[in-house]
Amino acid sequence: MLKINNLSKIYGKNKVKALDNINLEVKKGEIFGFLGPNGAGKTTTIKLITGILKIDEGDIFVNGIDVKKNPIEAKKQIGFVPDNPEIFNRLTGLEYLNFIADVFEMDSEKRADIILRLAEEFEIKSALKERISSYSHGMKQKLVLIGALMHNPPVWILDEPMVGLDPKSAYTLKNMMRQHADSGNTVFFSTHIMEVAEKVCDRIGIIKNGRIIFVGTVEELKEKKNDESLEKMFLELIENE
Numbered sequence: 001m002l003k004i005n006n007l008s009k010i011y012g013k014n015k016v017k018a019l020d021n022i023n024l025e026v027k028k029g030e031i032f033g034f035l036g037p038n039g040a041g042k043t044t045t046i047k048l049i050t051g052i053l054k055i056d057e058g059d060i061f062v063n064g065i066d067v068k069k070n071p072i073e074a075k076k077q078i079g080f081v082p083d084n085p086e087i088f089n090r091l092t093g094l095e096y097l098n099f100i101a102d103v104f105e106m107d108s109e110k111r112a113d114i115i116l117r118l119a120e121e122f123e124i125k126s127a128l129k130e131r132i133s134s135y136s137h138g139m140k141q142k143l144v145l146i147g148a149l150m151h152n153p154p155v156w157i158l159d160e161p162m163v164g165l166d167p168k169s170a171y172t173l174k175n176m177m178r179q180h181a182d183s184g185n186t187v188f189f190s191t192h193i194m195e196v197a198e199k200v201c202d203r204i205g206i207i208k209n210g211r212i213i214f215v216g217t218v219e220e221l222k223e224k225k226n227d228e229s230l231e232k233m234f235l236e237l238i239e240n241e
Contacts, residue, residue, distance in 0.1 A: 001155055001186035002026040002049070007058035009044055009210075018044045020210040021058070026188050026203075031181045033201035034190040037238055041210040042190040043083055046159050049188075050080045063154055076104070079153040083160045083190075085140040089133035093124065093143050096132060097150065104151040111150065118146040121176075122169050138164040145173065156180060158189035162196060174200055194231040208238050 002025070009019040019041045026032040036042050047053040049060055051071045060067040063077040088096055094115070101111040119125040122142040132140065141164040149156065156177070162170045177187045177200065191197055197204055198218050206214040214221060214237060221233050 001028050001030075001063055002032075002188055003059075003061040004045075004049075005059045005061075007045070007048065007060065008056055009041075009048060009053065010056050018210050019048070022207070022210070022212050024205060024212060024215065026186055028184050028186060029181050030202045031177055031187040031189075031200055033197040033204040034188065034207065035192075035194075035197060035204055035234060036190075036207035040207045040238075042207060043159055044210075045207070046080075046157055046188075046190065049157055050078055051075055077153055077155050079148040079151070079156045081141075081144055081148045081156075081158045081161050083163070085137070085144040085164075087132055087140060087144060090131065092131055093119075093128040093135070096143060097128070097147055100147040101150065106151055114150045115146065118150055121172050122146060138166060138169070141165055142169060149176070154185045156185070156187045156189070158187070160190055160192070162191065162193060194229075194234060198230040206234065206237055213237060 004024040007019055007022045011018050034042050048055055051067055055068055062074045065074040067074045097115050119128055124139055124142050181187050203217050205212055218230055
């Protein structure tokens, strides 16, 4: 569902490699956690997958579609939640969701049912007619999540999706991620929360200085590190590499 081949990204006149020839494959039916310290390349990778940044070297395929050759078709396969919910503050929540639904050409009756269901699950139904400028950070995060997921894309790309969510909404999202993957789809998300990664992910990838230093299950990592906690193993990996 998501395949990255020999991907590199270079920034600035100094030719700094934010990503250095990374390779990664995320399968159908899988929740894949993308871990790494700040500045490691997580968000850069996500922006390349979603077409926000231009690929310098390498290839990305989303559900078999080449991101470089067919960017619009690739984006139709993706539900994307950025690391910061910057959205149209002058719109109401409902206006924003209808705008997103129009972009994805959703049927008007179908969208209404889906918006209502997701708004109830994330407990922001009562705020949908209010301007987004009045929303808290957590409410904006919920709205962005609904907008990203309501067209039921096969590939979810989530950049720190739990940040700002209350415990109940975070629990709801984790259940939705599991259900989505169990239906034969793919969830790719970055996180700094080791407990979430350990409990939710089928596999994890760890990136440091633009290079992938581990891909596998938490159990495989524990076998290499004498069954330590994921947090301790993660810290040891990024310090020793």
